[in-house]
Amino acid sequence: MNSSTPSKPKKPVNRKSLLLTTILGAILLLGALILFMSIEKVPQGYQAVIYSVSGVKEQTKPAGWHIISPLDKAVHYPIRTQTKEYDDLNVATSDGKNLNMDISVNYHVDPTKVVNIFNKFGNADIEGLESGFLRTRVQDGLRQSVAKFSVIETFGVKTSEIKKNTIEMLQDNLTKQGFIVEDIAISSPKADKATQAAIDERVKANQELERAKTDRAIAEENAKKKKIEAEGQAAANEILEKSLSDQIIRKQMIDKWDGKQPITIGSDGVIVDVNK
Numbered sequence: 001m002n003s004s005t006p007s008k009p010k011k012p013v014n015r016k017s018l019l020l021t022t023i024l025g026a027i028l029l030l031g032a033l034i035l036f037m038s039i040e041k042v043p044q045g046y047q048a049v050i051y052s053v054s055g056v057k058e059q060t061k062p063a064g065w066h067i068i069s070p071l072d073k074a075v076h077y078p079i080r081t082q083t084k085e086y087d088d089l090n091v092a093t094s095d096g097k098n099l100n101m102d103i104s105v106n107y108h109v110d111p112t113k114v115v116n117i118f119n120k121f122g123n124a125d126i127e128g129l130e131s132g133f134l135r136t137r138v139q140d141g142l143r144q145s146v147a148k149f150s151v152i153e154t155f156g157v158k159t160s161e162i163k164k165n166t167i168e169m170l171q172d173n174l175t176k177q178g179f180i181v182e183d184i185a186i187s188s189p190k191a192d193k194a195t196q197a198a199i200d201e202r203v204k205a206n207q208e209l210e211r212a213k214t215d216r217a218i219a220e221e222n223a224k225k226k227k228i229e230a231e232g233q234a235a236a237n238e239i240l241e242k243s244l245s246d247q248i249i250r251k252q253m254i255d256k257w258d259g260k261q262p263i264t265i266g267s268d269g270v271i272v273d274v275n276k
Helices: 015-038 111-121 126-146 151-155 160-178 193-243 246-256
Strands: 037-042 044-051 064-067 073-078 082-092 098-109 181-184 265-266 269-272
Touching: 037 044, 037 073, 073 082, 073 098, 073 111, 073 126, 082 126, 098 111, 098 126, 098 160, 098 269, 111 126, 111 160, 151 160, 151 193, 181 193
Parallel strands: none
Antiparallel strands: 037 064, 044 073, 082 098, 098 181, 265 269
16 A cells, blocks of 8 residues: 655745845845946046036035936046147248148146036037147147248247247136146147258258358458468567667677687678688
């Protein structure tokens, strides 16, 4: 006769407990997601402007980790030195020559004006400002500086003045906007072949002119030197001639006589009798 162990009856599933567990898990997951969305990291050397659909907040965020509303967004502005290079900016000289120049700009954003920058430019990031607003201002400042000088001056003696004028204009125009220009570096201009050939010819001509001036100056100095030497020699001869009286000549001959050859000193001078 077969016997079997009776199976235990299954416990009914507690649907209410399962539902609560699911809801609690969803809440925790949602909370973690909201917390993650609320964390804002501001990199070192930057300052953040916080804004939302309701407007921009006056209180900015320094570098570090911050908890903000998940509905808020942030724009970061560099308050430490940044270097931006602009290549092949087109400029024209006072004599109508078109040149391309490279310029490197060291700048930073004024931390007290980051909110003003946001209000002026909206949520444009710094890369957008560098490629748009800043590029336009830099090119305009460089163009105005170069336009004061000829192409030869731009390539030579006026390079330092061009840099000085450019940085002064950029500082005047950008400081009030919130961008502090610290320094700039301008490369040598790049000209087309025809312009470069004309510049080379002009430089060669100037070099030859300077060489001719130098040669002339040397010749003049040599002539002056020879004149001074001649005048000195003439003066010396005159003094010597005046000092050579008959008495002095006779005395010198007597002083030099060796006592062997007889000499005669008369009114006609000194006569040496070579036959004795």
